[in-house]
Amino acid sequence: MKVLVPVKRVIDYNVKVRVKADQSGVELANVKMSMNPFDEIAVEEAIRLKEAGKATEVIAVSIGPTQAQETIRTALAMGADRGIHVVHDGDVEPLAVAKMLKGIVEKESPDLCILGKQAIDDDCNQTGQMLSALLGWSQATFASKIEIGDGDLTVTREVDGGLETIKVKAPAIVTTDLRLNEPRYASLPNIMKAKKKPIEQMSPADLGVDPAPRLQTVKVVEPPKREGGTKVADVAELVSKLKNEAKVI
Amino acid sequence: MSTLIFFEHTNDAISPASLHAVTAATQIGGDVVALVAGSGCDGAAQAAAKVAGVTKVIKVDSAEYGHTLAENLAPLIAKLAEGHSHVLATATTVGKNIMPRVAALLDVAQVSDIIEVVDADTFVRPIYAGNALATVKSSDATKVVTVRGTNFDPAAAEGGSASVEDGSGEGDTGLSSFVGQELSKSDRPELTSAKVVISGGRGMQNGENFKMLEEIADKLGAAVGASRAAVDAGFVPNDYQVGQTGKVVAPDLYIAVGISGAIQHLAGMKDSKVIVAINKDEEAPIFQVADYGLVADLFKAVPELSEALDKA
Ligand SMILES: Cc1cc2nc3c(=O)[nH]c(=O)nc-3n(C[C@H](O)[C@H](O)[C@H](O)COP(=O)(O)OP(=O)(O)OC[C@H]3O[C@@H](n4cnc5c(N)ncnc54)[C@H](O)[C@@H]3O)c2cc1C
Ligand SMILES: Nc1ncnc2c1ncn2[C@@H]1O[C@H](COP(=O)(O)O)[C@@H](O)[C@H]1O
Numbered sequence: 001m002k003v004l005v006p007v008k009r010v011i012d013y014n015v016k017v018r019v020k021a022d023q024s025g026v027e028l029a030n031v032k033m034s035m036n037p038f039d040e041i042a043v044e045e046a047i048r049l050k051e052a053g054k055a056t057e058v059i060a061v062s063i064g065p066t067q068a069q070e071t072i073r074t075a076l077a078m079g080a081d082r083g084i085h086v087v088h089d090g091d092v093e094p095l096a097v098a099k100m101l102k103g104i105v106e107k108e109s110p111d112l113c114i115l116g117k118q119a120i121d122d123d124c125n126q127t128g129q130m131l132s133a134l135l136g137w138s139q140a141t142f143a144s145k146i147e148i149g150d151g152d153l154t155v156t157r158e159v160d161g162g163l164e165t166i167k168v169k170a171p172a173i174v175t176t177d178l179r180l181n182e183p184r185y186a187s188l189p190n191i192m193k194a195k196k197k198p199i200e201q202m203s204p205a206d207l208g209v210d211p212a213p214r215l216q217t218v219k220v221v222e223p224p225k226r227e228g229g230t231k232v233a234d235v236a237e238l239v240s241k242l243k244n245e246a247k248v249i
Numbered sequence: 250m251s252t253l254i255f256f257e258h259t260n261d262a263i264s265p266a267s268l269h270a271v272t273a274a275t276q277i278g279g280d281v282v283a284l285v286a287g288s289g290c291d292g293a294a295q296a297a298a299k300v301a302g303v304t305k306v307i308k309v310d311s312a313e314y315g316h317t318l319a320e321n322l323a324p325l326i327a328k329l330a331e332g333h334s335h336v337l338a339t340a341t342t343v344g345k346n347i348m349p350r351v352a353a354l355l356d357v358a359q360v361s362d363i364i365e366v367v368d369a370d371t372f373v374r375p376i377y378a379g380n381a382l383a384t385v386k387s388s389d390a391t392k393v394v395t396v397r398g399t400n401f402d403p404a405a406a407e408g409g410s411a412s413v414e415d416g417s418g419e420g421d422t423g424l425s426s427f428v429g430q431e432l433s434k435s436d437r438p439e440l441t442s443a444k445v446v447i448s449g450g451r452g453m454q455n456g457e458n459f460k461m462l463e464e465i466a467d468k469l470g471a472a473v474g475a476s477r478a479a480v481d482a483g484f485v486p487n488d489y490q491v492g493q494t495g496k497v498v499a500p501d502l503y504i505a506v507g508i509s510g511a512i513q514h515l516a517g518m519k520d521s522k523v524i525v526a527i528n529k530d531e532e533a534p535i536f537q538v539a540d541y542g543l544v545a546d547l548f549k550a551v552p553e554l555s556e557a558l559d560k561a
Pocket of ligand 1: 495
């Protein structure tokens, strides 16, 4: 079984994001970038499938600028076998990403694609579902457990009410939720080894996809600031304030 | 202009979550058509017809819609989208699962999790865990949009008198099937619609200690939530998670206990009207957004609070 794992390069989750003064977006210059955390979980799951003898090859794909290579290298250092880098500068929306991934799926014929449920920059939560639609495949989103069966997968999903289990036909698209696994850190020897693993480069045009955004960003602003910071001395003062000042109890 | 809304329901009744999407549709303007697809869903269809603002209900009663499987529902919604300028759902896990599949079938972008309707083509949505608000304009023929419930008041469940029209199903794709579910049971209000929420974090130390929060919840008619750390540690189930990648809540009162206030957590609760934080670390970032911060050991403060509420 071949597994494809799309990985996105995003602002590190620890960075305090700042909006640009001209309201065109957020400040990305000199900001720490990392692999989208949900994609680390996806890579980890794919590698575990390989270690369990269920997957034969794990391919990491990233669509992004030159530096997205680093993100692919991270996946390779974790244990992916090879990479595909679709070189593209500038924002790319989930629909275009899904179309490019579809092109790669058609070339590579994987049996399973594991994506993150959500990129923590655009917070879209769309790409996996869109890819699944374009391919006419089954989808199991927000996965917290994956069991590989014979021609199908049984997936437990994190839903608003708790957990749901579904069975999906292979080939399938799975998107990861936080509790699926705990991603490993790459060891130094594996980081060195990853430098020799192949990364194939291509362009959106090679895949026949126009990456131009469909949505126009009119402006990006900071959210209204909250005036917090007031402290109370003890529980009695807290209860009194909630009752008499805030009037919420 | 006309909006098709994917309604969530339990076949007998509609889910309150969908009422938020009705309000967003009303702000967009034009007809508001509710799609109720299910198996034995006449009760829900009749209920949808009573929702204020709904102009028509399309009922599709067919076995393949007995569970909310995206592979079966997306082709139906995409087909019915024809003739509508907008297709909406509330950004629940069901809406998030299905709608991007609909958008891709229609070859349009999706606008996820909107918090404001500027005009029929333009919407505001949070990005980067709510650290920035993007105004985006769509020129797609059909706008596929999911709506953040906390930013749109629910439409009145009564007062409407829409007609109910029968639609036919698209059949079972056979790609996926429902196996089972394990839902959290609680007599407390639902997290995303509760007026008061009390959440615990890693500071709670274990699941047993959450009983202290439940006790207060029962006194205040509150729902209980949690940080990711508390869920990851297994103190409480996944559906308790509040935050960027969990549930978004905006109650009148949010009480954060033993939660540090990481941006990912704040993303899910910082629109609450009044925020209380109880944390022993006076430097904890949660205090920067708290209207009332109490620097204290929760194991002392929470029982005291419980007692004080009896007298209050
Ligand atoms: C991709 C991604 C998505 C995420 N999504 C979410 C999300 O949706 N929701 C979310 O919450 N987090 C999310 N996180 C995690 C987030 O970054 C933080 O790690 C998490 O919120 C921390 O939880 P916490 O505040 O309970 O734990 P900690 O940060 O460990 O804080 C515990 C707090 O408890 C206090 N404390 C300890 N003992 C006591 C005591 N006896 N009395 C009083 N106070 C005490 C400590 O002072 C501390 O401030 C996400 C992270 C990533 C990478
Ligand atoms: N530019 C990209 N390159 C590779 N994978 C991506 C890219 N954008 C999105 N993805 C994948 O799609 C998932 C969901 O992203 P999104 O729909 O943008 O929230 C991510 O977790 C990735 O697995």
